[in-house]
Every structure is written in structure tokens, then in C-alpha cells.
Amino acid sequence: MIPELGYISLTIALGLSILLCIYPLWGAYTNNLRLMRAAPALALGQCVFVFLSYAALVYASLTDDFTLVYVASNSSSSLPWYYKITSTWGGHEGAMLLWVVMQAGWTALVSISSKSLPWPLRARVLGVLGFLGVGFMVYTLLMSSPFESLLPYYPVEGHDLNPLLQDPGMIIHPPLLYMGYVGLSVTFSFAIAALLTGKLDNTWAKWSRPWTIAAWLFLTLGIALGSWWAYSELGWGGWWFWDPVENASLMPWLIATALLHSLAVTEKRGVFKSWTVLLAIAGFSFSLLGTFIVRSGVLVSVHAFTTDPGRGMFILGFLAIVVGGSLALYAMRASKVNSAGRYRLFSREVALWCNNILLCVATLIVMLGTLLPLVHKELGMGSISIGEPFFNEMFSYLLVPFAFILGIAPLLRWKQNKFNALQSKLALVAIISIVITGAWLYSSYDFVAPITFMAVLLAVWVFVSTLFDIVEKTTKQTSITLGLKQLTNSYWAMVSGHIGFACVVMSVALTSAYSVERDVRMHPGEQVQLNGYEYHFDGIKEIIGANYTGHAAVVSVHSEGEKVAELHAEKRRYNVGMQFMTEAAIDASLARDLYVALGEQLNDGAWALRIYHKPYIRWMWLGGLIMAFAGLLILLDKRYRGTSSAEQRQSGKIKTVPSAEVQL
Amino acid sequence: MxxxxxxxxxxxxxxxxxxxxxxxxxxxxxxxxxRELQTGRLGQAVPAFTLPDLMVDDKLWSDKDLAGKVYLINVWGTWCTTCLVELPYLTKLRERGVNIIGLYLEQGYDPDFDGEFNIQALRDEVSQMLARTGNPYQYNIFDLNRSLAFDLGVSGAPETFLVDSKGVILLHHTGDLNERIWRAKFASKFTELKEVKL
Known part of the structure; x- marks a missing residue:
């Protein structure tokens, strides 16, 4: 009964979103205010019914309603209640419904918070969002409904949730990513609406910015969490695999990063307009492309989702309409956009332009590496696989100019700079960075590869130049507290974003260079040494969980005669699916992770163990969090929440070009 | 303007x-x-190799031994259940006059863990299996370290390559070979080559 209601709710929501797509867009086209005014109510109504539908699925999962195909194949009665809830997005159908929920949620949020937008723009934004909603709802209802019934014959027990997904990290990883993917659709809608109205002004950029940043924030957290989960759960000690599905999340993130920088330029200086619009379209396009890659099975990936050509065809069709349509619109309209501002070669505009170019090149490299195997094979040139070495090499090349510019850009001013004025500053920063890097690396390690030195140097360079800038800005004022007060939220956001990035680069460089791993066979009582730590294999103990049994290797770790940690590396066997899972045991600290994963028992009673020593790896995810914090700072900025007066209170240095008509 | x-x-x-x-x-x-893989070596020569025979001590095979004939290279192993199904069909092909050379793919041998490789045990296993299914192979190349398999772009077993008399790889099939696949993929190419040779 309840699942049927869920299905009906979703159908009603589809009806509402069809209206949401037609009324406001038609109204904006014919200048009919009454039609345009229907949009917010439709958006809210759609949201309510989608949520009801999702609630029905959650209810079915919590009450072990195995008459549903979805619940029967993604849950079981012995599953803890919180995993029963998360199982609603553990499978393809439920994940798509969650996507729809988020799409509806974002749409409702936009309709609530866009009251001060002029009707033609507001109606078009909501109309475009409605159109996207229609696409995803039709897909969910026709191609992948989680409400499909098994009646009259249904099992008494479900297949259980994939044990890999039974992990706290996995509870929030997909929703965060989806929030990001779908969030980019808001930016996309703003861009399309702006192209339709033909007004690509600062208002548009200003409105898009908080939404882009919110989406970017979720993507950042989602990716960082996914990487952390892969590291702690999969037992292979890695944190990034360049798998197509990982790449699918990285591409929108790179574009979103480029976009939020470009939006800043467009908002403050009125330049790069057409470029910014293209990025706004590209961001969501890559989200959709990612969905296609993940859901269609055109590429081999460790993330095994459904591979149904019908579904792939639908998404590809939708992709072609949405992306093809918007790019066609772009091709027609963007040439009419003029960028008014002027700037010199040595200015912040150009630095940000370089940032954009490099980020887009990075995106293209990821796209090339991901899709080339497909293209290569379809051209009849045989199968190839593109893996880590390609991406790692390409990204090392890109990092050098990127981090170099990242260090300089904050010191530059808008419009133009005299190079001489900066010369001595930059030289000083460079010297300090080299000294710090050299002292740090050569004092801690016997061997320093040039590439490691370079990468750490770049991270330190970003760090030092950012600090340098803060010091300079605060000491200009009469007192430091006054100086600190004068710095805006968005300035601190920049600082936090850049320092977070530096942390990630530092961590990747050091972890890649100085990780040590050993595969060992050990009998209980034996011990091995790795990087100054002694790992003593105390023995094997049985473990019994709610829905699994297994055994854990107890390994105590000593350093210089003192016990550092006792690690329990588990091998679990999940009762329902009889699947084996490795739970690596990790002793984490800011300077290093000690990581033990349990392998198989060998013939003579010994056990295979894998031991890693990974320096500074925590900083990768910490860096991600610091970056994400930047997004939070901007979202908390009064300018994006308050009214027009907040904007005028902005420091006088930044002159916003007055925008026609629309005042916030 | x-x-x-x-x-x-x-x-x-x-x-x-x-x-x-x-x-x-x-x-x-x-x-x-x-997941259906096509070797990147299509249209290219079989990579150079020198590998021991699976069943005979001290006998070595190299790419030069292959020249001059049209033949199939069939990648297989006793651990591979699909191969067990495929072997009788391959035997039939041999009876029809198709040259088949086996590339024995040893799965998961790790010198660090597994110590000295026990070749005699493997030979016994192979003889037993081929006695049951018929032996389609002229001889078997033993690729313990999977080096030739790697060069060929083999991702598992069974896989089959069609090589012409100049040693050029013309086809790569992943999965078992059966009458349907033979007709669809191999037969036309194979007869074409034979005719050219005749």
C-alpha cells in the first residue's frame, strides 16, 4: 500500500514539474505575469510530493517490505536500522530517486530564496529546473522505479546491502556527491535563464555565485569522503584510483572550481562573461556525463552499477537534449555578449584567467583519459586502458604552473600591477619557501626526488605567499586587530581554499614518495619491522557483528620500546550474501598512518598481512575539509544572504558595475 | 567586420x-x-618471445617457430572452467585441420609467496584434463610469468588469437570459442587466408 502511494506521489510530482517547466517559460516568453507567478507554488508542490515518495521508500525499507524488488535486493531484516535507511540509495533505482529528491529540494530552495529576482528571470530559472526535474522523474518512473513490486511471489528475506556500503563513510558519501551534482544544475539554470533573457550582467554572476559555491562545497566534501572511504574500507591502501566513476566526480569539481573563480571576476569586474556562462553550462554537463558513464556501463569501472542499454540510451538522449540544447543556445547568444572591463597583462584578471585555463585543461585530461579507451575501441584500434601513470604525469605537469600562479594571484590587484612593485616581494617569498622546503625535506628524509621537492616547494610557496599577503594586509592598518577586522569573509575563504589546496598537494607528494608497504606472511607471535615501527602479530580472534562474523588479526605496534597502538585488522564474512570484506586497521595521526590489512590464511597456518606506513596522508582529507570550509565562509557572507545594503558596505576598493534594472 | x-x-x-x-x-x-577486450596489437606481429614448452623439459619455443603457417593461439589453464567447456570444440577444430597452439596461462603464481613452482604437478593436471577433453594443441607454450600474455593484451582465459602466416595478429576473441563464434568471427577470415596460401 505505502509503496504504491510512493509511486503515485512521484507521478503527481512529475505532473507538477511538467507544469513547472511549461507555465513559467511560456509566461516569460509571452510576458504573462500570471503564468510566471505559478512557478514558486509548483516548485514547492513538486518538492512535497517527491519527498512523500521518498518517505514511502524509506518506510518500505525500514519495515522490511520485501515485496519490493528494490528492498529485497538491497536490504535484509538483520540489517541495522540506519543501514536500512541508507540502503535506499545503495542501489541504482533508489539512488536515482534520491537524485530526484535533491533536484526537487534545490528547486524549492531556489524558488524560496529568489523572491527579489525580477519575474522573467526567476520564472525562467525555475522553468529550466522544472525541465531537468521532468527528465529525471520520467527516467525514474519508466526506467528505474524503486517501487517495482514482486507480488504475488516475494521472498521472506532480502539479499542484504552490499557490505562495502555498510560503512559510516558510505552513508553520507553519495548524498554529498549528489547534492553537488544536482546543485550545479541551479548554476546551469541561471546561465540558461540569463542566455534566454539575453542579460548576462553582474546580477547574474552575483546570483549564481552562492549556488555554485554550495554545490562545489558538497562536491569537495563528497570527493574527499569517497577518497577517505576507499582508503579505509577497501584495504589496498590507496586513496585515488583514477577509476571512471571517480573521474566522473572530479570533472564537475574541476569545472566548478574554475567557475567560482571566473564568477568572481565576472561579478566584480564585468569581464569573462561568455566564458563564465560556458563554464556554468559545462559544470552541470559534466555532472550529467558522469551520470551517463556511471549508469550506462560503457566503461569498465570498479563501481559496478547497472548496465542496461535502455537506461543508458535514455540518459544519453536526455544528455543530448540538455547539453546539446544549451550549447546551441550558447552558440547563438554568447557572441552578442560584450565584456566591458579593461585589464593589463599583469593583473589579477589574467592570473584568474590562467587558473581557469589550467583547470579546464585538467578537466580535458581527465575526460580524455576516461573516454579515450572507448573512442579508441570504437575507431577499431583495439582496447587500451589508461591508468594512473598517465593521469599522475599529466597532473604533475599541470601542478607547476597552477601552484606558481596560485601563489602570485592573491598578491596581484585587479586591472593592473607594476611588476617592479611585486618583484622583491615574490623573490622574498620564493627564497623563504625554498629554505623551508629544503630544511624540512632534507632533515627528515635521506633521499629527496626532484619531483617531490618541486611539489612540496609549490605547496609551501602557496602557503607562504598567502601568509605573506595576510601579514601585509593587516599591518597596513594602524593596529593588527583593525587590520584583521577589515578583511572580509570572502578574503578568508580564499585563504582557506588556497591553504587547503596546498595541504592536499603536500600530502599527495609526501605520501606518494615516502609510503612504504610490505606484504608479509606471519605466524602468530612473529614480528616485522617497517620504518622504525615494530609490528607484533599477537594472534587471531573471532569477531561477531550484527550481520557478519569473521576474524581479526591483533597487531600491536611498538616504537622505541613503547607501545604505540593495537590494531585489529578484520576480515568479515557477511551472513546473507556470504561476501568477504576487509576492514583495514589504521592508527592515524597527523604525521603518519600505520595501516594493517588482513589477507588470507596460507596453507601452513600463517597469515598474509599487508602493512603500510603512510606519511602525512591525513592532510589530504584535512586539506579537503579546509577547502570546503572556504565555501562555508562565503555562504555565510552577508552579501549573499542579506539585502542590497550589505553590498554597499563592501570595501570601497571593489567597484561593482551598476547593473541595470535589478536591484537586490 | x-x-x-x-x-x-x-x-x-x-x-x-x-x-x-x-x-x-x-x-x-x-x-x-x-569488458570485451580487443588487443592493441591487431594488425601487428606477435611480440618476440622465448618460452619453455609446457610438457617437455628444456624445449624452448620462440616467435620464429611460428612463422609460415596460419594458426590460432589459444590462451587457457586447468583452473579455467570455461576452457574445460571449450576444449572439446577446439579438438574438433584441430580435426578439421586448424593449427592450434596453446598458451598456458598460470594464474596467480607469486614467487615471493609460493616458492619453487611445481611443474610436475601441473603436467599431471594438464594430462588428466586433456585426456578427458581431447588435446587440440600442437604444443603448449608455458608462460609462467605471464609476460607473453601481457604483451598480447590477454586479460584472462580463454582467449583466442588468429595469426596469419606472416605472424600478424588478425583477430582477438575474449571468451570461449564455439561453432557460433567460429562462424561469425573466424571462419571467413580463416578460409580467406587458406586460399591465399593455396
Whole structure:
């Protein structure tokens, strides 16, 4: 009964979103205010019914309603209640419904918070969002409904949730990513609406910015969490695999990063307009492309989702309409956009332009590496696989100019700079960075590869130049507290974003260079040494969980005669699916992770163990969090929440070009 | 001025054009199985190798021994259940006059863990299995370290390559070979080559 209601709710929501797509867009086209005014109510109504539908699925999962195909194949009665809830997005159908929920949620949020937008723009934004909603709802209802019934014959027990997904990290990883993917659709809608109205002004950029940043924030957290989960759960000690599905999340993130920088330029200086619009379209396009890659099975990936050509065809069709349509619109309209501002070669505009170019090149490299195997094979040139070495090499090349510019850009001013004025500053920063890097690396390690030195140097360079800038800005004022007060939220956001990035680069460089791993066979009582730590294999103990049994290797770790940690590396066997899972045991600290994963028992009673020593790896995810914090700072900025007066209170240095008509 | 305008309009259409091209490939991709692998060596010569015979001590085979004949290289192993199904069909092919050379793929041998490789045990296993299914092979190349398999782009077993008399790889099939696949993929090429030779 309840699942049927869920299905009906979703159908009603589809009806509402069809209206949401037609009324406001038609109204904006014919200048009919009454039609345009229907949009917010439709958006809210759609949201309510989608949520009801999702609630029905959650209810079915919590009450072990195995008459549903979805619940029967993604849950079981012995599953803890919180995993029963998360199982609603553990499978393809439920994940798509969650996507729809988020799409509806974002749409409702936009309709609530866009009251001060002029009707033609507001109606078009909501109309475009409605159109996207229609696409995803039709897909969910026709191609992948989680409400499909098994009646009259249904099992008494479900297949259980994939044990890999039974992990706290996995509870929030997909929703965060989806929030990001779908969030980019808001930016996309703003861009399309702006192209339709033909007004690509600062208002548009200003409105898009908080939404882009919110989406970017979720993507950042989602990716960082996914990487952390892969590291702690999969037992292979890695944190990034360049798998197509990982790449699918990285591409929108790179574009979103480029976009939020470009939006800043467009908002403050009125330049790069057409470029910014293209990025706004590209961001969501890559989200959709990612969905296609993940859901269609055109590429081999460790993330095994459904591979149904019908579904792939639908998404590809939708992709072609949405992306093809918007790019066609772009091709027609963007040439009419003029960028008014002027700037010199040595200015912040150009630095940000370089940032954009490099980020887009990075995106293209990821796209090339991901899709080339497909293209290569379809051209009849045989199968190839593109893996880590390609991406790692390409990204090392890109990092050098990127981090170099990242260090300089904050010191530059808008419009133009005299190079001489900066010369001595930059030289000083460079010297300090080299000294710090050299002292740090050569004092801690016997061997320093040039590439490691370079990468750490770049991270330190970003760090030092950012600090340098803060010091300079605060000491200009009469007192430091006054100086600190004068710095805006968005300035601190920049600082936090850049320092977070530096942390990630530092961590990747050091972890890649100085990780040590050993595969060992050990009998209980034996011990091995790795990087100054002694790992003593105390023995094997049985473990019994709610829905699994297994055994854990107890390994105590000593350093210089003192016990550092006792690690329990588990091998679990999940009762329902009889699947084996490795739970690596990790002793984490800011300077290093000690990581033990349990392998198989060998013939003579010994056990295979894998031991890693990974320096500074925590900083990768910490860096991600610091970056994400930047997004939070901007979202908390009064300018994006308050009214027009907040904007005028902005420091006088930044002159916003007055925008026609629309005042916030 | 107007030609300038046209040019700049074209620039803005570039993303659309790239996207449409991409769509063509994505569309084609929907209809091909990504797990079905095609060796990157199609149209190229069999990579150089010198490897021991599986059953006879001290006998070595190299790429030069292969020249002059049209033949199949069949990748297999006793651990591979699909091969067990495939072997009787291959034996039939041999009876029809198809030259088949086996590339024995040892799975998961790790010198660090497993110590000295016990070749005699493997030979016994192979003899037992071939006694049951019939022996389609002229001889078997033993690729303990999977080096030739790696060069050929083998991802598992069974896989079959069609090589012409000049030693050039013409076909690569992943999965078992049966009458249907033979007719669809191999037969026409094979007879064509035979005719050329005759």
C-alpha cells in the first residue's frame, strides 16, 4: 500500500514539474505575469510530493517490505536500522530517486530564496529546473522505479546491502556527491535563464555565485569522503584510483572550481562573461556525463552499477537534449555578449584567467583519459586502458604552473600591477619557501626526488605567499586587530581554499614518495619491522557483528620500546550474501598512518598481512575539509544572504558595475 | 567586420561541435561491451618471445617457430572452467585441420609467496584434463610469468588469437570459442587466408 502511494506521489510530482517547466517559460516568453507567478507554488508542490515518495521508500525499507524488488535486493531484516535507511540509495533505482529528491529540494530552495529576482528571470530559472526535474522523474518512473513490486511471489528475506556500503563513510558519501551534482544544475539554470533573457550582467554572476559555491562545497566534501572511504574500507591502501566513476566526480569539481573563480571576476569586474556562462553550462554537463558513464556501463569501472542499454540510451538522449540544447543556445547568444572591463597583462584578471585555463585543461585530461579507451575501441584500434601513470604525469605537469600562479594571484590587484612593485616581494617569498622546503625535506628524509621537492616547494610557496599577503594586509592598518577586522569573509575563504589546496598537494607528494608497504606472511607471535615501527602479530580472534562474523588479526605496534597502538585488522564474512570484506586497521595521526590489512590464511597456518606506513596522508582529507570550509565562509557572507545594503558596505576598493534594472 | 563576426560565432559553436562528436562515441559505446577486450596489437606481429614448452623439459619455443603457417593461439589453464567447456570444440577444430597452439596461462603464481613452482604437478593436471577433453594443441607454450600474455593484451582465459602466416595478429576473441563464434568471427577470415596460401 505505502509503496504504491510512493509511486503515485512521484507521478503527481512529475505532473507538477511538467507544469513547472511549461507555465513559467511560456509566461516569460509571452510576458504573462500570471503564468510566471505559478512557478514558486509548483516548485514547492513538486518538492512535497517527491519527498512523500521518498518517505514511502524509506518506510518500505525500514519495515522490511520485501515485496519490493528494490528492498529485497538491497536490504535484509538483520540489517541495522540506519543501514536500512541508507540502503535506499545503495542501489541504482533508489539512488536515482534520491537524485530526484535533491533536484526537487534545490528547486524549492531556489524558488524560496529568489523572491527579489525580477519575474522573467526567476520564472525562467525555475522553468529550466522544472525541465531537468521532468527528465529525471520520467527516467525514474519508466526506467528505474524503486517501487517495482514482486507480488504475488516475494521472498521472506532480502539479499542484504552490499557490505562495502555498510560503512559510516558510505552513508553520507553519495548524498554529498549528489547534492553537488544536482546543485550545479541551479548554476546551469541561471546561465540558461540569463542566455534566454539575453542579460548576462553582474546580477547574474552575483546570483549564481552562492549556488555554485554550495554545490562545489558538497562536491569537495563528497570527493574527499569517497577518497577517505576507499582508503579505509577497501584495504589496498590507496586513496585515488583514477577509476571512471571517480573521474566522473572530479570533472564537475574541476569545472566548478574554475567557475567560482571566473564568477568572481565576472561579478566584480564585468569581464569573462561568455566564458563564465560556458563554464556554468559545462559544470552541470559534466555532472550529467558522469551520470551517463556511471549508469550506462560503457566503461569498465570498479563501481559496478547497472548496465542496461535502455537506461543508458535514455540518459544519453536526455544528455543530448540538455547539453546539446544549451550549447546551441550558447552558440547563438554568447557572441552578442560584450565584456566591458579593461585589464593589463599583469593583473589579477589574467592570473584568474590562467587558473581557469589550467583547470579546464585538467578537466580535458581527465575526460580524455576516461573516454579515450572507448573512442579508441570504437575507431577499431583495439582496447587500451589508461591508468594512473598517465593521469599522475599529466597532473604533475599541470601542478607547476597552477601552484606558481596560485601563489602570485592573491598578491596581484585587479586591472593592473607594476611588476617592479611585486618583484622583491615574490623573490622574498620564493627564497623563504625554498629554505623551508629544503630544511624540512632534507632533515627528515635521506633521499629527496626532484619531483617531490618541486611539489612540496609549490605547496609551501602557496602557503607562504598567502601568509605573506595576510601579514601585509593587516599591518597596513594602524593596529593588527583593525587590520584583521577589515578583511572580509570572502578574503578568508580564499585563504582557506588556497591553504587547503596546498595541504592536499603536500600530502599527495609526501605520501606518494615516502609510503612504504610490505606484504608479509606471519605466524602468530612473529614480528616485522617497517620504518622504525615494530609490528607484533599477537594472534587471531573471532569477531561477531550484527550481520557478519569473521576474524581479526591483533597487531600491536611498538616504537622505541613503547607501545604505540593495537590494531585489529578484520576480515568479515557477511551472513546473507556470504561476501568477504576487509576492514583495514589504521592508527592515524597527523604525521603518519600505520595501516594493517588482513589477507588470507596460507596453507601452513600463517597469515598474509599487508602493512603500510603512510606519511602525512591525513592532510589530504584535512586539506579537503579546509577547502570546503572556504565555501562555508562565503555562504555565510552577508552579501549573499542579506539585502542590497550589505553590498554597499563592501570595501570601497571593489567597484561593482551598476547593473541595470535589478536591484537586490 | 562581418567576416570577423562570423568567425567569432563559429568559436562559440566549438563546444557544441565537440559535444556532438562525443555523443556519437557515447552512443556507439552503448552497444559494445567494455569488458570485451580487443588487443592493441591487431594488425601487428606477435611480440618476440622465448618460452619453455609446457610438457617437455628444456624445449624452448620462440616467435620464429611460428612463422609460415596460419594458426590460432589459444590462451587457457586447468583452473579455467570455461576452457574445460571449450576444449572439446577446439579438438574438433584441430580435426578439421586448424593449427592450434596453446598458451598456458598460470594464474596467480607469486614467487615471493609460493616458492619453487611445481611443474610436475601441473603436467599431471594438464594430462588428466586433456585426456578427458581431447588435446587440440600442437604444443603448449608455458608462460609462467605471464609476460607473453601481457604483451598480447590477454586479460584472462580463454582467449583466442588468429595469426596469419606472416605472424600478424588478425583477430582477438575474449571468451570461449564455439561453432557460433567460429562462424561469425573466424571462419571467413580463416578460409580467406587458406586460399591465399593455396
Amino acid at each position: 562581418s567576416s570577423d563576426n562570423k568567425k567569432s560565432k563559429l568559436v562559440f559553436a566549438v563546444p557544441l561541435i565537440i559535444f556532438l562528436l562525443l555523443c556519437v562515441f557515447l552512443f556507439k559505446g552503448l552497444f559494445s561491451n567494455p
